[in-house]
Amino acid sequence: MERYTKIIGLTGSCFIREYKKKKHHKNKLREVKEDTVAKFFLEGSAEVLVVFEETGKEILLNINSNPDDIMKYLGKSFLP
DSSP states (O other): OEEEEEEEOSSOEEEEEEEOOOTTSOOEEEEEOHHHHHHHHHHTSEEEEEEETTTOOEEEEOTTSOHHHHHHHTOGGGOO
16 A cells, blocks of 8 residues: 655645665655545555644544545545
8 A cells, every 4th residue: 555645834735755765775755746646545545644744743544534534634635
């Protein structure tokens, strides 16, 4: 299952995915479009970790999570 991260800060939010590299290289972090994340989330093949920059609070959401939490943290496009 793929894991995407939504970082929520004072200036806005963005989706990030970590790509794992081979042996001696660092993992890469890339920004991903919301539509791409929503597509895989609705298929059930992805989960989203919501991180708040100010407080450090983390919430893990998947397709089976509470619909109220999905609507609150991710938006209408992530509801099944």
